[in-house]
Amino acid sequence: MEKIESLRHLFVTVFLATFSGHTVIPAITDVTMEALCPGKDECSLAIYLSGFQQAVTGIGSVIMTPLIGNLSDIYGRKMLLTLPLTLSILPLVVLAYSRTTNFFYAYYVLKTVASMICEGAVHCLALAYVADRVSEGKRASAFGILSGITSAAFVCGTIVARFLPTAQLFQVAAFSSMAAAAYMRIFLEETRDISDTSTQPLLESEPDSIDNGKKVLQEELPQNSSDASIQSLLKSDPSNSSDDGNSSHKVRGFKKIPSIYDIMSLLGSSKTFSQVAVMVLFNSLADGGLHASLMYYLKAQFQFSKNQFADLMLIVGFAGMVSQLILMPMLLPVMGEEWLLRCGLLVASTNMILNSIAWDVWVIYAVAGFTLFVLFTYPLMRSIASKQVGASEQGKAQGCISGIGSFANIISPLVFSPLTATFLSDKAPFYFPGFSLLCIAICTIIAFIQSLLMRAAPQTPGDILA
Structure with a gap:
């Protein structure tokens, strides 16, 4: 019951935080263009500024998300969620x-700086929190429920955006964001006792603590003891492994920061984990490109405004709720994680191809309905990755996956923002306004091909990284 209650508090926190973020999305394109290019349906400056923000956010996230995930393994999820x-x-x-x-x-x-530090961090830490509370056999469904909660918040935020004026939208979003932080601090409990040194990395032990522990053992151990393992333990002195007496202090300070070596070790220790990382990379390239391109494409081609964006997002949000809360739990026992993931990636690539050649606005709305089969791809990739690491490395693993996605978000706007601006302008080399969306589809196809090559390995019983 305690675990269920803590998950409920987590879901409420994620709902409020996601609600605040998605409430303003339908309006932000109009707000941006009204501030930068009043009265126009096409604005290259807005596209480039959005792409630059997305790229800079990705650079910060590549560094911060793995760091935050790793620190949450040490100091707890709640502290880092703050x-x-x-x-x-x-x-x-x-x-x-x-x-x-x-x-x-x-x-x-402010948005750029905040996103550099914490873009994706809430989702990453929430996934690690769920992994702490849920057994491996039920983890995919639990991740799906978390994504379903996110979709529910997406729907509620979009409904509010559909009917409230723009001025009030940002007030509601700010209040919801404050409520999420306050609720989390008051009600959410840590998943484990962070003072439990058995879960801490060995290199973080203080030399004085080791010496004191050895003295206690030596006093309690009989002098003629024949226990070779204990005698060996007493003889092994980490402080003597280096001539520098302060070396352990130096290691302690930097061990908390995940290095490139740590990430490469994690990727190299499991073939399945590295395959998931490749899928996340290309799928995130596609998602980042979609974020940089689709709304401006719809604005230029079909004159979408806040209400039309909200209608489209409502379709996607309802599809996500049905997908992750109903469809995914039904199909998982029948198809398994791997085939369900492949199905989602295949539909995603098909959707992008249809969007790129859309000949009427109804095509856009029809394609949005097929996201029913797309939105469980990320929970499944996260679930497969989480089963490849031990219990004490869930934050590090999820942070690594989020960092790879953030790296893709650096590259994506650098490619797709100029591509979108070029093919929506009068200077396009040939007439194909949706060309950038076709390129996004190619990225998803590469992720789909990688999923066909994946054979999920059994999860590792212990920690992968020593």
Whole structure:
């Protein structure tokens, strides 16, 4: 019961945080273009600024998300959740006050800085929290429920955006963001006792503590003891492994920061984990490209506004709820994680091809309905990856996967923002407004091909990284 209650508090926190973020998405394109290019349906400056923000956010996330995930293994999920939930409040407060050009640029700077530090961190830590509480056999379904909660928040936020005026949207979003941080601090419990030194990395032990422990053992151990293992333990002195008496202190300070070697060791220790990493890379390239391209493509081609964006997002949100809360639990026992993942990636690539050649607005809405089979791809990839590491490395593993996705978000806008701006302008080398969406489909196809090559290995019973 205690585990169920803690998961409920986590789901409420994720719902409030996701609700605040998605409430403003349908309006942000109009707000951006009104601040930068008033009265126009196409604005290259808005596309480039959005792409730059996405790339800079990716650079920060590549560094911060694995670090936050790793630190959460040491200091606990709740403590590390406080940082992203608090920082996300500031940009929303700015646009809640005013959306003029100067305030938009202030929002732009604050949003960029906040996203660099905590983009994806809430989702990463929530996944690690669920992995702490749920057994491996039920983890895929639990991840699906978490994604379903996210989709429910997406739907609720989009409904609010559909009917509220823009000025009130940002006020509601700011209040929800504050509520998420306060609720988490008051009700959420840690998944484990972070003072339990049995889960701490060995290199973090203080030399004085080791010496004191050895003295106690020596006093209690009979002098004629023949226990070779204990005698061997007493003779092994980590502090003597280096001539520098302060070496262990130095290691202790930097061991908490995941190095490139740690990430490469994690990727190399499991073929399945590395295959999931490749799928996440290309799927994130596609998602980042979609974020940089689709809304501006719809604005230019079909004159979408806040209400049309909200309608489209409602379709996607309802599809996500049905997919992750109903369809995924039904299909998992029948198809298994691997085939369900392949199905999702195949439908995703087909959707992008259809969007790129859409000849009428109804095609866009029809394709959005097929996201029913797409939105469980990330929970499945996360679930497969989580089973390849031990219990004390869930934060590190999820942080690594999030870091790879963030790296893709650096590359994606650098490629797709100029591509979108070029093919939506009068200077396009040939007429194909949806060409960038076709390139996004190619990225998803590569992820699909990688999923065909994957053979899920049995999970590792202990920690992968020593």
